[in-house]
Amino acid sequence: MTMNNGAGGRRRPPTIHDVAREAGVSRGTVSRVLNGGHYVSPSAAEAVNAAIRRTGYVVNRHARSLITGRSDSVGFLLTEPQERFFEDPNFNVLLRGCTQALAAHDIPLLLMLAGTEDERRRITRYITAGHVDGVLLVSSHSGDPIATELREAGVPLVACGKPIGIGSKVSYVAADDRDGARDMVRHLLAQGRRRVGVVTGPLDTPGGVERLAGYREVLAEADVDYDERIVVSGDYSRASGEAGAERLLAQAPDLDAVFVASDLMAQGVLTALHRAGRRVPEDVAVGGFDDSPAATAASPSLTTIRQPWDRISNEMVRVLLAQIGGEDPAAVILPTELVKREST
Amino acid sequence: MTMNNGAGGRRRPPTIHDVAREAGVSRGTVSRVLNGGHYVSPSAAEAVNAAIRRTGYVVNRHARSLITGRSDSVGFLLTEPQERFFEDPNFNVLLRGCTQALAAHDIPLLLMLAGTEDERRRITRYITAGHVDGVLLVSSHSGDPIATELREAGVPLVACGKPIGIGSKVSYVAADDRDGARDMVRHLLAQGRRRVGVVTGPLDTPGGVERLAGYREVLAEADVDYDERIVVSGDYSRASGEAGAERLLAQAPDLDAVFVASDLMAQGVLTALHRAGRRVPEDVAVGGFDDSPAATAASPSLTTIRQPWDRISNEMVRVLLAQIGGEDPAAVILPTELVKREST
DNA sequence: CTGAAAGCGCTTACAG
DNA sequence: CTGAAAGCGCTTACAG
Structure with missing residues (x-):
């Protein structure tokens, strides 16, 4: 079992309860500090923050997600034959950019590959069950069924490149x-x-x-x-x-x-x-x-x-988070730039 | 809010309670079916499975994780300057292989980049707080502090390639x-x-x-x-x-x-x-x-x-899951093969 | 501004 | 084999 606290094993992490005791306040107050610090007196906030530091407290996301209904994670979904994406250096740049942009919000990226029909089904279920709050979609081809399914299920979605044939009302970010x-x-x-x-x-x-x-x-x-x-x-x-x-x-x-x-x-x-x-x-x-x-x-x-890949990945993340936050879909078109080298 | 059930929005997913009602059994019985079906009569199991199908039930991992103390997810951790990894086609093959091998176990892969000192700290906290059950480590260089920290925190860990200088007792998979x-x-x-x-x-x-x-x-x-x-x-x-x-x-x-x-x-x-x-x-x-x-x-x-990348990624996942399950660390060395082409 | 309490969806001993 | 009940760690109205 991983739930040990013996030599070299993983210790039980401190909970909000430990922090509350340490700070001399209630757990509700600790939670309020954790969630923006509203309706908390400066002195209480300070005590809580000090206690958090001393205990090394890190929020248990599962407990939080259970009640908020949000997973605080995002999927990076690759559909269609994957070899092509992986062969393409652009893919790496995009993946890295999105991972970093999300990390700045402390949101982990889940990599999802839906190459086969089976995988597609499994992943659709997984996503629609709420295991991620939204999806960054990397699929160039038209008529991708998973995009339509996700959109209809109301899953926040941002495509890389303007999706062809899944109707409008889906966010995308693309170079011009x-x-x-x-x-x-x-x-x-x-x-x-x-x-x-x-x-x-x-x-x-x-x-x-x-x-x-x-x-x-x-x-x-x-x-x-x-x-x-x-x-x-x-x-x-x-x-x-x-x-x-x-x-x-x-x-x-x-x-x-x-x-x-x-x-x-x-x-x-x-x-x-x-x-x-x-x-x-x-x-x-x-x-x-x-x-x-x-x-x-x-x-x-x-x-x-x-293609401004850095901006593309940043914008994809920004638009997705906005949509998760309740905003309407949006399309972002970014300018390109001619780079002169030896071949012309 | 994402917690709507209006037109086009995300509906509240069915819970174990819905399934229990539908199947005419208690929630405990449903849970037992979900977790291997031990101590459940064939007829009850059948009723539950039918109810699961009818309701489209998918387990809420957050609730499950909260009690099991496991996240049922795994991190894919890239340390050190990332450009090099991303430039290297081997990286793609490994990432894809690991994602697929994990998907077969229904375990999502979280991509984590720890290029800077700040990121390293944040990610170490995240991991040691139990947000992933284990880590696939892709870092070639010696003296990587994060590897040592994770090992000391008792986090199940499998490196790609024999780690230099973080002592023994850490699992790895490598080509010969x-x-x-x-x-x-x-x-x-x-x-x-x-x-x-x-x-x-x-x-x-x-x-x-x-x-x-x-x-x-x-x-x-x-x-x-x-x-x-x-x-x-x-x-x-x-x-x-x-x-x-x-x-x-x-x-x-x-x-x-x-x-x-x-x-x-x-x-x-x-x-x-x-x-x-x-x-x-x-x-x-x-x-x-x-x-x-x-x-x-x-x-x-x-x-x-x-280098047998497919086998390497499969073995990395296998060894990691074994270790998460309580087994001791292991090293796996895989044979290579000479491929003759035009350059010799 | 603060605490006590309910409840999120699940698993797991505990009785039967 | 099965149900009733406790409890995982958190957030959020609800009183005060």
């Missing part, structure tokens, strides 16, 4: 994908490139749709006809970028630039270009998206669009 | 680093290489020490003198591999092979070799360690030593 794409394509044109291909993300993801839209807008503004032979789609993986670039090269050998919807795919594009004997950026300029670690690891290093 | 290194160096020699350099990991980590030891052993067995000019150390990062290879090349231009203590560093070595105009594997063979995604992403792909 379209605007970022516009910046990149404008940059490519400004370098004198005239035949700019694109490797999009999956077209059932916001990043896939919006970044392509930005590309088309800028070309239209520059009076360049849309040519679908220089538009291919990937799945954000390195391999799909490589395959995409090969198709591009086959369909349009005169290509002089490629806008790639993620840095990881851009790495694949670089590989394919290298193999085809094209120099980057001399023959073909390559623009990525994300400014993930992959951008600097690539050779040549990638000109890319920085 | 020394043996893996021996396999790789033997393989290099078997290819006819005669001047085998090494880029070690940090020498205050088990992987740093043990892999170097394996290297030395095999050279000694082959009657090759140990030459410290062809031994350099890195910190497992790609950049340090690159720098290491440059030093190696400067100190021993006649190098015909390098054993690198991680795939990520080996990627850096590849970059430096490429820049120096050395062909891999024709001029210099490169052997990595980990068989992380970096190994296949590298070009040429890396011959490496596979």
